[in-house]
Amino acid sequence: MLRIGMLTSGGDCQALNAAMRGVVKGICNKRKDVEIYGFKDGYKGLIYSDFNMLTSKDFSGILTQGGTILGTSRQPFKLMRVPDKDGIDKVEAMKHTYHKLHLDCLVILGGNGTHKTANLLREEGLNVVTLPKTIDNDLWGTDMTFGFQSAVDIATDTIDRIHTTATSHSRVFIIEVMGHKVGHVTLHAGIAGGADIILLPEIPYDIKAIKNVIDKRTQAGKRFTILAVAEGAISKEDAKLKKKEYKEKLANRKYPSIAYELAEQIEKETDKEVRITVPGHTQRGGTPCSYDRVFATRVGAKAAELILNEEYGYMVAMRNGETVKVPLEEVAGKLKYVDPNCGLIKEARTIGISFGDEV
Amino acid sequence: MLRIGMLTSGGDCQALNAAMRGVVKGICNKRKDVEIYGFKDGYKGLIYSDFNMLTSKDFSGILTQGGTILGTSRQPFKLMRVPDKDGIDKVEAMKHTYHKLHLDCLVILGGNGTHKTANLLREEGLNVVTLPKTIDNDLWGTDMTFGFQSAVDIATDTIDRIHTTATSHSRVFIIEVMGHKVGHVTLHAGIAGGADIILLPEIPYDIKAIKNVIDKRTQAGKRFTILAVAEGAISKEDAKLKKKEYKEKLANRKYPSIAYELAEQIEKETDKEVRITVPGHTQRGGTPCSYDRVFATRVGAKAAELILNEEYGYMVAMRNGETVKVPLEEVAGKLKYVDPNCGLIKEARTIGISFGDEV
Amino acid sequence: MLRIGMLTSGGDCQALNAAMRGVVKGICNKRKDVEIYGFKDGYKGLIYSDFNMLTSKDFSGILTQGGTILGTSRQPFKLMRVPDKDGIDKVEAMKHTYHKLHLDCLVILGGNGTHKTANLLREEGLNVVTLPKTIDNDLWGTDMTFGFQSAVDIATDTIDRIHTTATSHSRVFIIEVMGHKVGHVTLHAGIAGGADIILLPEIPYDIKAIKNVIDKRTQAGKRFTILAVAEGAISKEDAKLKKKEYKEKLANRKYPSIAYELAEQIEKETDKEVRITVPGHTQRGGTPCSYDRVFATRVGAKAAELILNEEYGYMVAMRNGETVKVPLEEVAGKLKYVDPNCGLIKEARTIGISFGDEV
């Protein structure tokens, strides 16, 4: 009997279900003696032994379905080893559940925080295989994560819609794009949507540079400017602050997010009317795009192969178009940032997109 | 020679171009001796005699195009008769442009404010035909306006995406929908998106009623609650304030919009985590849906017929599936609200949707 | 105890699930003592007593889901009273199932054929409430059916995509649209998609008229012509044939459908290259559009009200924007055709769309 525990952790995204379907189809296609334990709401379900017994049928017809049929939550990953208020050592609790159910392995789908915990469980001797899930595409060790391309599609669609409005009115439009501390989604959606200015956490901006772009466009007779800003974007000034100082500044800022702050600055500097659009959680929702479905199916199938071969301790990654296994210890705790000197940035600069850094 | 001036005024929306295409195709299909003056950015272009000479070719291929090829702006309609800071009496300026160009008529596409001015120009002796443009569907005298169904589609799509996220996490989700002072878009998108609670300006809400719905859902084992709120929604308490007092309250509120205020109240009342999504200007943007294209083409064609028959002073409306002409004086200055006792509201209540009014 | 049987019959379409959800939510919101018998694959399930017991939970979360959770089939409706090869009188079998299960009423979702049988069951003394389902919008007694607007959206999207290809190549493009014997979908999609020629069953065409339009467009320097043809369109010549002769002609035609026949004729008459697109069953599939979801929810809720009031023998219809009940005997056996003199056709002619009838 092969006993597999499965959980999805962190913010939800598109193609989580597609990936799990890939794993389960891949395993059940080869072996009939399989038990699947679906833990509810991420690591919580593992800690509190809260699960459903699932069969391959439960994973049929979910390829196109957004969200996760297991539920997910953002456990406080940093505190995994610290006992809860109810006195439970969470790591021990997870190990207990694992052993009590005689699991052969855990399949864990998640992003950065999730992978830290997954690696910790591996260090504790559990068999773990993980899948790279996040719209942010900030996981180390893989070219791509599922959810990313779908999020880019949605953010791009938002910019497209704003574009038609922009051509009718004479304004500056700011679209704030998700991505946590990295700029991958914003960079891709900004280029795909034809943004004039793209602001990323990896390239601190100068408000004077932004003003210059807007002024030049106005002089050239263009009615509007489209600015795509990553939720984690930062000004050159703020980038000089110590991490703690910046956190405090963020905590005290008057506005809900960077877009509002930028809008105020631009209205002050340029006398232009500014409009803000924040697609927010819609970027995680809905049917995954075809790219993500193929991607998620591939890494899911690869995970099935690893499990059938009893190869544990890996994240399945995509590199140069092929699925590969990457040791969990190499992945955990590292972020994949946008390289400010990468080809994509250079090509964007070539066609005149400003990153707000050159005054 | 037939000389037609054309302008689009107010917030832009989908199918403005489709409607203008209908007018121009309809006229140029019958007469060859036509001159079209496209005024830029709404009434501004008429005031300052800022226009382009257009031909039927300029209106070809724009059926699916969002925005308006003429540009638009929100002139301060109330002050139409008050001289500008440059000393120009705007109404006189518009009349001057009209007569100077020997126009036979003006085709004006717009919403409520636009229609007040259009009626004023009619009173001043100009030949005017108008088309009912607004995502809000709040124009008196017509069952429908173009832009409305497209906006409903987009707001519904937003709720759909949030729905998949909602099933993964255990939260209350608020989606704030456009509509100015009326609730048509929110009502339709809320029902189409499967919202549990819908808050409209026409049915003031009680936070206790909202709390009750959320509590009942939690007791019934439902993980999440979806709340669609119109940007103009109002609480029962605030509905008792005098208009001026309420305006002041709004001006001083700590949050950018109603969704944020509601979120705070719900988090206080229920201890549930709340997430906000504000699709904002995306609701006006992008390709019009097929419904709006047919609708806009129809009213455009009807306007062409009126002009060819020299029937002026009308808005083209849709009533019971047929295009009709409605005297401008009947339309101007009136809002079409959601009737709290209409069939649609009743049917929504039948299936258990709460309007936040019954504790 | 309230015992409700439910079935979906005929070709599937969008919003079947939304409509059933409306019925069930509406009833279960008022009464707790409800049993729901979901018959499988249309009347088949009723004949052979093949059903699942369903609860309100089964109808939760299906608002956006295409298809029908009950399954459907196209029983040979004409032969309802003729015993099967297995000797079963199908009408008696249905009555038997109904009475054996002590049903209080049947909720039947379907189109024309379905309504004939539903009326027959009513005549036999069963309590029946029906809902108007068909992409064709050809049901008598209602302004609209659910499925229609979604099908128009998809057919329009097809024409849109062909349009971009058309502008790149110099050709005639034929898009064949569903609709059985009527032209509603083609008429709406044709206008929404900007077709130059629209051919409907209700307006027989003359190939010479089509040739003329194409020639005129070529002379005017237009590269391409878009022709939307209803699957049931007919030439003036064929319209003169007796029904039986025409059926024979159809049965023997060399091509799978009208589009191919037209293509051959046009290539012969004009020397233009012709391309054919047949979106086919995609027009019935996928998530219902927001319009259809609201519509289906409304008629579903209204059906619930009728059932709770024990008002039987009706189809729920939409007239002038309100849900109403229409006696089944008025509906059964009648088709709602496109009126060749209706406002929509006139407006389409006004903007220069050809219906292939004026040489």
Added chain:
Amino acid sequence: MLRIGMLTSGGDCQALNAAMRGVVKGICNKRKDVEIYGFKDGYKGLIYSDFNMLTSKDFSGILTQGGTILGTSRQPFKLMRVPDKDGIDKVEAMKHTYHKLHLDCLVILGGNGTHKTANLLREEGLNVVTLPKTIDNDLWGTDMTFGFQSAVDIATDTIDRIHTTATSHSRVFIIEVMGHKVGHVTLHAGIAGGADIILLPEIPYDIKAIKNVIDKRTQAGKRFTILAVAEGAISKEDAKLKKKEYKEKLANRKYPSIAYELAEQIEKETDKEVRITVPGHTQRGGTPCSYDRVFATRVGAKAAELILNEEYGYMVAMRNGETVKVPLEEVAGKLKYVDPNCGLIKEARTIGISFGDEV
């Protein structure tokens, strides 16, 4: 002065305009002394010196636009060196136009046939830079072509819609996907759409194997089978024919395409009802997906860099996520097939997808 000729050749596809915009923005961002000659309808425009002078403004706002603003055609590439019926040697004519206009280089966007001619022009001493355009993704030397991902999106959407219909009826559904002689689009869309069987030109099928899959599914209680077939798919028997014999067989086949043939075979072998959907030219049409827009912008910008550096004789390709230049002589005349042993095929087999080759 920098004089650039530009043309798009072969079947049109998404992101052609995006790619040209990238080239022109990239060049005009660095140099102001640029003349752009847009040749009409592919090589035809170059042969007959039929062109428009364009400015960077003409390439503004076309990022999202389907088709090609230059027009395209499928010249008989094989006969490029054979004089036309009007006695014109086409290669000499193209050289003549090039030199007469004092062009510094030609930017050519196209697929396989286009690249043969482009390489021929290079051999004749013209400066050429090409961009990899084709939905088929069959160009040698690049991991990806623009148009491909958009076509996959549309084909996947078609399968999705059929899927909802499939679950309602008990049938076999065949979706025929474009791709000329290769199976890339079908493979990706088939996996993304959850097809049960995928037939590719690169893996000849056996009708018995297909029958087996359908029978097994029926035995397992599944109502339907989804089969995605590439337009170039071939049976094992036919794969044994000589090329000439097969061509003859194709020319004489009774059906318009492979899907119809397969349908007949399956209905004979399995007694199942079969339905066919052929999305056809819609797969080339409409707005490019975000992936293709980024991709096309990147290769366009890279082409601009090459031209500014006077590096000619290359196709811009994408390899491992980076734009590179590939000598034209390496590209011309080679097809990139699906490798039957590639990771993607293996992973698809892992989750139980049949390629119709294992009886």
